[in-house]
Amino acid sequence: MKLSTHLVSAPLHTPFVTALRTATHAESLLVSISDGEHTGWGEAPQVWKVTGESLAGAQACVEGPIATALDGLGPDDLTEALRRLQGAAQGNFGAKAAVDVALHDLAARRVGRTLHGFLGSTATTVRTDVTLSAGDPDALVRAAQDRVRDGFDVLKVKVGTGDAAADFERVRRVREAVGPEPRIRLDANQGWNRRDAVTAIRALEDAGCAIELVEQPVAAADLEGMAWITDRVSTPILADESVYGVRDLVNVIRLGAADLVNVKLAKCGGLGPARTLLELAREHGLGAIVGSMMESHVGVGAAAALVAAYPTTAVNDLDAAWWLRQAPVDGGITYAGSTIHLPSNPGLGVTGLIA
Incomplete structure (x- = not known):
């Protein structure tokens, strides 16, 4: 499986204002995992005031300990991949969520089903x-x-x-x-x-x-x-x-x-x-x-x-x-x-x- 990361900044049509922050863009790290034929996607948003995670930190976690933990696994090893993923690092829940979703998305695509299906x-x-x-x-x-x-x-x-x-x-x-x-x-x-x-x-x-x-x-x-x-x-x-x-x-x-x-x-x-x-x-x-x-x-x-x-x-x-x-x-x-x-x-x- 090939794991890749992609930084994105998507503008909002209206500023999003809360008691914690004001956002004008959705800043995220998208993660893709490919088996050569199908590609699964996941996302780690940057929300400093809530999770404390940054895009740089999420990217480093995905490309470092998570990629190492998943090394050698094939696209049919979903259960083992998810187990290794959660143990790859402490915290870093956004990075883990992105890879977890990408793995599920890839698995669904490989059997021709929607993710919700x-x-x-x-x-x-x-x-x-x-x-x-x-x-x-x-x-x-x-x-x-x-x-x-x-x-x-x-x-x-x-x-x-x-x-x-x-x-x-x-x-x-x-x-x-x-x-x-x-x-x-x-x-x-x-x-x-x-x-x-x-x-x-x-x-x-x-x-x-x-x-x-x-x-x-x-x-x-x-x-x-x-x-x-x-x-x-x-x-x-x-x-x-x-x-x-x-x-x-x-x-x-x-x-x-x-x-x-x-x-x-x-x-x-x-x-x-x-x-x-x-x-x-x-x-x-x-x-x-x-x-x-x-x-x-x-x-x-x-x-x-x-x-x-x-x-x-x-x-x-x-x-x-x-x-x-x-x-x-x-x-x-x-x-x-x-x-x-x-x-x-x-x-x-x-x-x-x-x-």
């Missing part, structure tokens, strides 16, 4: 929410109305700006502008403290804003704080940055820190670990969604294939590739409002890089 699904579509970037109330209202017109019916509002009262007012304005039908979920990206989180969430509950869930209200390491919030509000709490792997999820479950977990390939290391997390959550009565970083049609396509085969308890967070002005690859998933259409071609349906 290879994982056991006959679905042709999955659904996604859409994120409204953090901003002033007027801009947020306009964005919400535009996204509803675009066909999205689950809106994720970025909060956690440091002013809980202002966050409340922004969300109230959005609900007033879009009416009662679209679902609204919030993502604080660790931006609140526990008391401000409870104050803001209770105020939104009392105002009848019908918030579906609140994602990662406090710092990732503050599981006790998140449990404190979960105990004091009616709105479901979703853990994101607090959960990378099984140990993290076990701690969330043990402390009752959240009602749901957001599983992301670039946080946990690929499709194999993601399936384990989804199964563990289900066994312990925890809800789950699958999310994405700022990724292209490669990374989001893999997450969408996972969702098709392992249905979650709420609409997923897979709008990242929708933000791209132009995809860095040909083929793959397509968007029609909140619906993601899965490819009918083998694997991820990606046919190559756009020059």
Whole structure:
């Protein structure tokens, strides 16, 4: 098998603003693995403020210890390749996810199946929410109305700006502008403290804003704080940055820190670990969604294939590739409002890089 890496920078059609960062491009490392006839693709996004991984580090990991670990294996050795991959280095979950997905994509292509079909699904579509970037109330209202017109019916509002009262007012304005039908979920990206989180969430509950869930209200390491919030509000709490792997999820479950977990390939290391997390959550009565970083049609396509085969308890967070002005690859998933259409071609349906 031949393993190659490709650095890409895809411009967004609109800046993506959160409590942690502002992005104007999706910066990623694409990984391709070829058997001479078929090529599988995977992706490692650069998200400094979340995973701490860089493109240079991911590339060094893929071309160094991961390539060494896979040396000598053939394209039919998927199980052994995935085992060696996870043991090749500590951390480096984005790099591992890229190679894990590329290996799965190659395996699916070799038997002429779509990736979601290879994982056991006959679905042709999955659904996604859409994120409204953090901003002033007027801009947020306009964005919400535009996204509803675009066909999205689950809106994720970025909060956690440091002013809980202002966050409340922004969300109230959005609900007033879009009416009662679209679902609204919030993502604080660790931006609140526990008391401000409870104050803001209770105020939104009392105002009848019908918030579906609140994602990662406090710092990732503050599981006790998140449990404190979960105990004091009616709105479901979703853990994101607090959960990378099984140990993290076990701690969330043990402390009752959240009602749901957001599983992301670039946080946990690929499709194999993601399936384990989804199964563990289900066994312990925890809800789950699958999310994405700022990724292209490669990374989001893999997450969408996972969702098709392992249905979650709420609409997923897979709008990242929708933000791209132009995809860095040909083929793959397509968007029609909140619906993601899965490819009918083998694997991820990606046919190559756009020059």
